[in-house]
Amino acid sequence: xxxxxxxxxxxxxxxxxxxxxxxxxxxxxxxxxxxxxxxxxxxxxxxxxxxxxxxxxxxxxxxxxxxxxxxxxxxxxxxxxxxxxxxxxxxxxxxxxxxxxxxxxxxxxxxxxxxxxxxxxxxxxxxxxxxxxxxxxxxxxxxxxxxxxxxxxxxxxxxxxxxxxxxxxxxxxxxxxxxxxxxxxxxxxxxxxxxxxxxxxxxxxxxxxxxxxxxxxxxxxxxxxxxxxxxxxxxxxxxxxxxxxxxxxxxxxxxxxxxxxxxxxxxxxxxxxxxxxxxxxxxxxxxxxxxxxxxxxxxxxxxxxxxxxxxxxx
Amino acid sequence: xxxxxxxxxxxxxxxxxxxxxxxxxxxxxxxxxxxxxxxxxxxxxxxxxxxxxxxxxxxxxxxxxxxxxxxxxxxxxxxxx
Numbered sequence: 001x002x003x004x005x006x007x008x009x010x011x012x013x014x015x016x017x018x019x020x021x022x023x024x025x026x027x028x029x030x031x032x033x034x035x036x037x038x039x040x041x042x043x044x045x046x047x048x049x050x051x052x053x054x055x056x057x058x059x060x061x062x063x064x065x066x067x068x069x070x071x072x073x074x075x076x077x078x079x080x081x082x083x084x085x086x087x088x089x090x091x092x093x094x095x096x097x098x099x100x101x102x103x104x105x106x107x108x109x110x111x112x113x114x115x116x117x118x119x120x121x122x123x124x125x126x127x128x129x130x131x132x133x134x135x136x137x138x139x140x141x142x143x144x145x146x147x148x149x150x151x152x153x154x155x156x157x158x159x160x161x162x163x164x165x166x167x168x169x170x171x172x173x174x175x176x177x178x179x180x181x182x183x184x185x186x187x188x189x190x191x192x193x194x195x196x197x198x199x200x201x202x203x204x205x206x207x208x209x210x211x212x213x214x215x216x217x218x219x220x221x222x223x224x225x226x227x228x229x230x231x232x233x234x235x236x237x238x239x240x241x242x243x244x245x246x247x248x249x250x251x252x253x254x255x256x257x258x259x260x261x262x263x264x265x266x267x268x269x270x271x272x273x274x275x276x277x278x279x280x281x282x283x284x285x286x287x288x289x290x291x292x293x294x295x296x297x298x299x300x301x302x303x304x305x306x307x308x309x310x311x312x313x314x
Numbered sequence: 315x316x317x318x319x320x321x322x323x324x325x326x327x328x329x330x331x332x333x334x335x336x337x338x339x340x341x342x343x344x345x346x347x348x349x350x351x352x353x354x355x356x357x358x359x360x361x362x363x364x365x366x367x368x369x370x371x372x373x374x375x376x377x378x379x380x381x382x383x384x385x386x387x388x389x390x391x392x393x394x395x
Contacts, residue, residue, distance in 0.1 A: 028338055029359055149358060207361040207378030214369055250366050 001313060002162040003282040004058035006050050007039040007269065012140075012151070021148045029152060034245025038155025038270035041138040046080045047158070048089035051136040054160035055094055058132075064162060066094055071128035072102040073118055075111035075135045075274040077300070078142070079104065082192060090134065101128070108186075109241040109299025111135060111274030113307050116163065116171055116295075123168035131163040135274040142188050142202035150202055153244060155270030159278035172308040173227040175220060182302035185209050210247055212302050218255050220296060224306035235261065235308065236291040241298055242266035242276035273300075289313040329391050332371055336363040346388045350381065368394065 014030045014037075030036060041050065051074055059066055072094075074087035087102035096102075107114045112135055119131040136158035143150045185208040191200025217240070225232055238257050240248055245264055252262045265280045266272075272279060277295055281288060291312050298304040326346060334344045339355045350356060350364070361378050368374045372394040384390045 025338060032359070032363075205378060206358045207365055207381070210362045211365055211375065211377050214365075214375055246362070246366070250370070253370070 001167045001281070002058065002062045002064070003278050004054055004061050004160050005275070005279055005282045006054035006057055006136075006158045006160075008041045008045060008050065008156050010040040010042060012038045012040050012155075014152075017148065017151055020151070024148045026148075026152060032244075032246045033153065034248075034264060034267055035152065035155075035270045037268050038140070039157055040140050041156040045138070047074075047076045047078050047136040047138055048080045048086050048093065050138070050156070050158035051076070051086070051090045051134040051160070052093040054134060054136065054158040055090065055132060058160040058162060062162070067097055068130045069094075069096050069132045070100045071119075071122055071131045072096060072100060073105060073115050073131060073133045074102070075105045075107055075115045075133070076137055077106055077108050077111075077188075077273065078136075078138045087134070096132075107301070107303060107305075108137070108273045109243065109276070110176075110297035110301065110303040110305040112159075112277045113174065113295055113297045113305035114176070115161075115274075116307060117174045117176075117305070119163040120168045120171045120174075123163070123165055129165060133161040133163055135159045135278060137273040137275065139202060139273055142191075142200050144201050147202070149206065150204060153271050154202075155272050157269055157272035157275040157279060159275045159282065161278055166314070170309050170311050170314065172310060173224070174305065174307045175224045175227060177216065177220070177304045179212070179216075179302045182208065182212055185212065185302065186300040209243075209299065209302075210250075213243070213247055213251060213298055214254065216302075216304050217251050217296065217298055220298070220304050220306050221255055221294070224294065224296070224308060228308040230292070230308065234292055235294050237286070237288065237293045238262050238296070239277055239280050239293060240296045242269075242280065243271055243299060325395060326391060329394070330387065332367055333364065333387060336360050336367055344387065346391065347386050349386050350384060350390065 014026050018026050072087050079086040085104040087104050091102045115133045122128040138156045139154040185205045188200050190198025293309045296306040330344045337355050374394050
């Protein structure tokens with residue numbers, strides 16, 4: 001898969017947050033959660049802008065002719081408008097072929113794997129050949145002035161991935177799941193039709209989300225390995241949704257994943273929701289080409305997803 | 315019998331130390347009759363760390379809501395002993 005990223009120019013450092021909240025021991029907390037910087041979308045910068053930029057960078061970086069794109073998938077939970085789909089705006093911005101379809105997926109932390117599964121399905125079903133999969137979110141616009149915890153965790157970012165037939169062949173079996181009972185453990189109150197009188201504000205019960213990941217993720221990993229009919233020894237790398245270092249370290253110990261196979265890479269970006277996994281694939285110093293990689297997303301929904309990619313990038 | 319009392323005492327001391335270790339501020343003592351949510355410095359990050367510790371050390375997976383509803387550390391200790 002060919003991947004590019006776009007990160008907004010403005011950076012919010014731990015020092016910036018300390019100045020906003022002098023009573024808050026951010027240095028101690030950031031050491032635990034492993035984040036030192038986050039990129040913040042400008043006031044007049046939205047998901048369609050960031051997604052468009054990520055795709056333009058992808059086309060330039062790999063010399064891709066945009067006219068080969070026959071389907072656009074956007075994963076976002078911070079759309080420009082309630083309707084139409086924000087992918088319609090990106091489709092127009094990029095001047096994609098008029099016969100290329102587009103769809104938005106409203107998933108967060110599990111969204112990249114959802115996007116890959118839809119891309120694989122469209123290719124394997126003969127519907128499309130070259131799919132542009134974009135992830136983009138501006139969660140920071142949902143964070144209230146007083147909410148120091150979420151300011152510490154979330155950053156904005158976007159990724160663009162070209163998924164072709166070879167990539168679809170390399171994508172193995174998927175696992176998905178949902179537990180809607182945990183909707184209010186992580187949600188945006190206001191901004192849509194329910195509670196429409198309220199300004200949108202993100203509400204997160206961090207400990208409950210953490211509890212959910214401990215309950216669900218070990219089984220998810222076991223099941224996806226089983227479904228792909230391989231042994232854990234054959235997996236070269238595990239790339240989980242980069243929620244925060246504390247949570248990932250706990251999961252790594254619990255699932256007994258060796259340090260050298262488990263990637264934690266979020267220090268410079270924070271939790272960018274559906275973009276964390278492609279950001280690791282794009283940004284890491286590790287050469288993933290030809291490797292067997294397990295991807296797992298989990299979080300808002302509550303929702304989870306996993307897949308194993310063989311011969312990555314070949 | 316004496317041995318059992320000592321063992322229980324040591325387990326409880328260890329439990330209290332494990333709870334205390336999750337707090338940033340260490341210049342205080344934790345008592346078995348303390349209510350977790352009333353200990354100074356208790357916040358969502360501490361809750362998250364206590365949930366993690368209880369799961370790793372005692373194989374007890376507790377929800378944040380249940381953790382906050384525990385009347386005292388003693389009632390929490392009963393769950394793991």
